[in-house]
Amino acid sequence: MKSLQHLPDNDLIHSFQAGNQAALELLINRHKEKIFTSILFMVKDKYLTEDLFQEVFIKIIDxxxxxxYNEEGKFIQWALRIAHNLCVDYFRKIKRNSIISSDDKDVFDLLNLTNESADTRIVQQQTRQKLHLMLSCLPDEQREVIVLRHFADMSFKEIAKITNTSINTSLGRMRYGLINLRKMMVENQIVL
Structure with missing residues (x-):
């Protein structure tokens, strides 16, 4: 029998449903970074992200x-859809479109930046801050597609399914989001 780490998601799900708690732990660990990152980019608040992240996995476990659970799609798409829906529900609940966090840490801090000189780390930190600021200035739909594509490594087909839009709409939002980012970079003379 294969070790749990080499099992595909659906096999881990079946193993968990058969009573193996380790299968659930592995499944969560396998996808937690993508889910956490996508929530953080939507809500822009670390503590709120942690709360929503827990809610996502409570819903998944239930x-x-x-x-x-319907096995028609991939587990990660389904989990990201739950995360997306919880974020939308949260924003509806507070009747606001965005939250700006005063927290110094953001999703870019999840990147491993070890073994680099101090000046390289400072430049990278400034670059991350500039990119985060520019992303936060984009319309929600454009920011969401860029985050899902570049930070969650999702295909446009997966993005379209999660955002409940067509592939062409997702492509258009990506295109306009990148155009807007380039304009901001030129206007502010930012070089990444």
Whole structure:
């Protein structure tokens, strides 16, 4: 029998449903960074992200335990859709479009930046801050597609499914988002 680490997501789900808690832990660890990152980019608040992240996995666990999980798609797409819906629900609840965090840390701090000189780290930190600021200035739809494409490594087909839009709409949002980022870079004389 294969070790759990080499099992595909659907096999881990079946193993968890059969009572193997280690399978769930591995499944969560396998996808937690992508899910956390996508939530953080939507809500821009680390503590809120942690709360929503927990809610996502509570919903996932409840669905898996009650055998309501549908295996038609990939697990990560389904989990990201849950995360997206929870973020939308949160924004509807507070009737605001965005949250600006005063927290110094952001999703870019999740990147490993070890073994570099101090000046390189400073330049990279400034670059991350500039990029984060420019992304936060984009319309929500454009920012969401850019985050899902470049930080969650999703295809446009997956993005279209998660955002409940067509592939062409997702491509258009990406195109306009990148055009807007380039304009901001030129206007502010920013070189990344």
């Amino acid at each position: 669905t898996l335990r009650s055998n309501r």
